[in-house]
Amino acid sequence: MRWTDVKGSKLVSTTTADTVGKVNGFLLDPASRRLVALQFKKTPQGKYARWGDLAGVGGDAVTIAETDKITDADDQLSGFVGKDHEVLKKRVLSTEGDELGKVRDIEFDPDTGTLQALVVDGNEVHASRLVGVGSWAVVVETD
Amino acid sequence: MRTSEVAKLPVVTFAGDDIAQVKDVVYAADGGAVAGFTLAGRGLLAGPLKQGLLWQRVHALGADAVMIRDDQALSGVDEVVAAAASADGQGRSGGGKVLGSRVLTDSGVDLGEVVDVVIEVGRPSGPDDASDEPCDVVGYEIAASESLAARRSNAAKGTKLLVPLPDQLAVSGEHLMVPAGAEGFVTDDLAGFGASVAEFRAQLASERTTPATIAPPAPTPAPTTAPTTAVPPTDQPADRPTEGELPT
Numbered sequence: 001m002r003w004t005d006v007k008g009s010k011l012v013s014t015t016t017a018d019t020v021g022k023v024n025g026f027l028l029d030p031a032s033r034r035l036v037a038l039q040f041k042k043t044p045q046g047k048y049a050r051w052g053d054l055a056g057v058g059g060d061a062v063t064i065a066e067t068d069k070i071t072d073a074d075d076q077l078s079g080f081v082g083k084d085h086e087v088l089k090k091r092v093l094s095t096e097g098d099e100l101g102k103v104r105d106i107e108f109d110p111d112t113g114t115l116q117a118l119v120v121d122g123n124e125v126h127a128s129r130l131v132g133v134g135s136w137a138v139v140v141e142t143d
Numbered sequence: 144m145r146t147s148e149v150a151k152l153p154v155v156t157f158a159g160d161d162i163a164q165v166k167d168v169v170y171a172a173d174g175g176a177v178a179g180f181t182l183a184g185r186g187l188l189a190g191p192l193k194q195g196l197l198w199q200r201v202h203a204l205g206a207d208a209v210m211i212r213d214d215q216a217l218s219g220v221d222e223v224v225a226a227a228a229s230a231d232g233q234g235r236s237g238g239g240k241v242l243g244s245r246v247l248t249d250s251g252v253d254l255g256e257v258v259d260v261v262i263e264v265g266r267p268s269g270p271d272d273a274s275d276e277p278c279d280v281v282g283y284e285i286a287a288s289e290s291l292a293a294r295r296s297n298a299a300k301g302t303k304l305l306v307p308l309p310d311q312l313a314v315s316g317e318h319l320m321v322p323a324g325a326e327g328f329v330t331d332d333l334a335g336f337g338a339s340v341a342e343f344r345a346q347l348a349s350e351r352t353t354p355a356t357i358a359p360p361a362p363t364p365a366p367t368t369a370p371t372t373a374v375p376p377t378d379q380p381a382d383r384p385t386e387g388e389l390p391t
Contacts (some may be wrong), residue, residue, distance in 0.1 A: 035216070093155060097205020134159025137208070 001022035001110045002119070003005070003088070005059060011040050014055050014065045020044065021070070023062055028087055028106075028115065030133045035113040037077055038062065046071040051113035069104070084135045094119045094135040103138055144206070145284065145333075146177075146260040152180060154196060155208040159283040161185050162214055165193055169227045170262070170280065174241065174314040177262055177278035179223040180209070187261045195223030198278050204264045241319070246285055246306055255285035256308060256320065261305060261336065281340045283319065296333070304329050305336050307343040322347060 003026065012089035026035045037048045038057075040088040044067075054062060054070035064070070073081045092100040100122030108115050115127040118138065129141040146168045153161040163182040178318040183189055188284040199387055211217075246254040261282040280311040283306050306321060307328045311321040326391045328343040330336055 043226045071391070093159075093208050094205065095157065095210055096203040097155070097208040099205075099207040120375075131159075132156070132158035134155055134156065134161075136155050136161030137159045139155065139157050139159045139210075 001057070001059075001109060003106045003108070006057060006062065010061050011043065011049075011104075012061045013067050014063050015067075020064070020067050027077060028085070028133065029080055030130055031128045033115040033130055035108055035115065036080060040070065043067075043070050048073055048077055050077075056110075085133055087118070087133050087138050090133070091110050091137045092118070092125070093139050094142040095131060095139060096142045098142075099137075100140070144204075144262060144264065146262055148206075149180075149204065149209075149262075152204075153185065153208050154211060156211055156213050157202075158213065158289075161208075163194070163196075163217070165209060166191055168262075169195070169223050171227055172301075174319075175308070175310060177280065178226040181220055181223060182217070187323065191220075193220055194218065195220035197223055197226060203279075204278065241314070244314075244317065244319050245288075246283055247318045247320055248323040248326060249320055251376050252290055252326065253288045253321070254291045254321070254326065254329070254381075255288040255304070257283045258286050258303060259284035259332075261333070263337065263340070280308060291326070291329070295329070299330060302331070304331050305333065305339070307336070309341040309344060309347050324350075 005024075006023055006039070009023045010019045011023060012018070013020050016041040021040035023038055024041040024047075025039035027037040027039065027048065027081045028034070029036050035051055037050045038054065039047050040049070041047070047070075049064055049070045050060075053064065054068070056063045071077075087103045087106065092103060094100055101123070103118050103120055104122070105119035105135050106115060107117040107119065107124070115130070117126055118130065119125075125140050129143070131139040131141055133139075150165055152165045154163040154165065157163050162185075164185055166181040166183040168180060169178045170176070177197055177198050179200075181195050182192040184192055185325050194217040196209070196211065196217055200211065200218070202212055202216075203210040239258055242257055246257060248254060251254055260280055260285060263279045263281045284303055285306055286298060287295070287298050287302045287304050289300045291296045291304070292302060295304075298304060306325055308325070309322060324346060327342060328339045330339050
């Protein structure tokens with residue numbers, strides 16, 4: 001599944017069937033190459049829900065059973081929050097020091113949150129090549 | 144690549160952080176390789192850093208960044224300077240001393256003034272984070288002198304041309320000596336320059352092993368007016384000057 005298919009989706013509670021927010025972003029752990037949480041807006045409390053706390057990530061909506069699992073960034077999540085940890089629109093450098101383009105989208109497994117690929121200016125870069133995400137660039141292993 | 148393109152490149156860790164940028168390229172004592180870089184902080188107002196980067200600690204030098212594994216790769220700037228200190232203790236290592244120097248052939252022809260230095264980056268050899276191959280200085284970009292321009296159909300005085308360099312160099316603050324044969328390999332095409340350098344060095348190597356031809360270039364710069372006993376090898380370009388030889 002591509003991020004652009006999920007961004008802007010509504011977040012719906014499976015217990016009340018109410019829309020409780022809107023998908024706005026994700027937190028990526030480059031070391032484990034997994035999306036650890038989704039970030040929402042318009043939620044009543046908090047902005048994040050861990051991937052394991054979501055009931056489903058579908059093409060039309062993201063669902064959550066217990067809305068009290070939506071939280072503010074705690075110690076564990078705050079390490080992935082902020083501009084330095086953002087991958088979208090960030091420049092991509094190979095470990096050889098050559099710029100490959102910018103991250104336009106990502107591909108991930110909606111069940112597990114596993115990152116599958118970065119879409120870099122139309123080319124897919126397999127997630128196994130991801131080395132780091134920092135203040136200047138997303139670094140990927142040279143092809 | 145040209146060293147002017149290296150200055151200001153960000154120094155980026157594998158974690159994607161730009162922890163510094165290149166301030167100056169520091170050359171090894173003999174001028175034939177890059178010893179490392181002095182660094183400045185990132186951003187407009189950042190000044191020079193007390194840390195430098197030795198070439199051996201660089202993972203890769205690319206078109207858009209100098210890649211290092213992490214900030215452990217940095218060392219004190221004095222270590223970088225020490226790596227560049229020359230045997231004669233004069234520290235003729237600064238890029239500033241090379242830029243602006245005149246390139247002289249050992250037969251006494253002034254080819255022009257150095258405006259840039261061309262380096263060839265060795266590919267890092269494997270999974271470890273250090274580049275084992277040296278970062279070789281393979282040529283100079285020069286603004287052609289009048290005498291060089293006069294002998295080339297496609298150049299005027301001041302035209303930027305590339306001169307290949309031998310493995311070993313004689314460098315003073317004033318002159319950079321190259322074998323006369325270098326003139327035949329002068330080109331204006333950076334893309335084909337690597338081949339020029341390889342060909343030129345192969346020719347020098349064969350001259351060294353062939354007893355009937357020219358001795359290797361003198362290791363120290365000679366004054367321009369000094370006579371030389373060098374005899375041009377037979378495969379030199381036909382228009383090669385002989386003004387270095389005095390009439391007897």
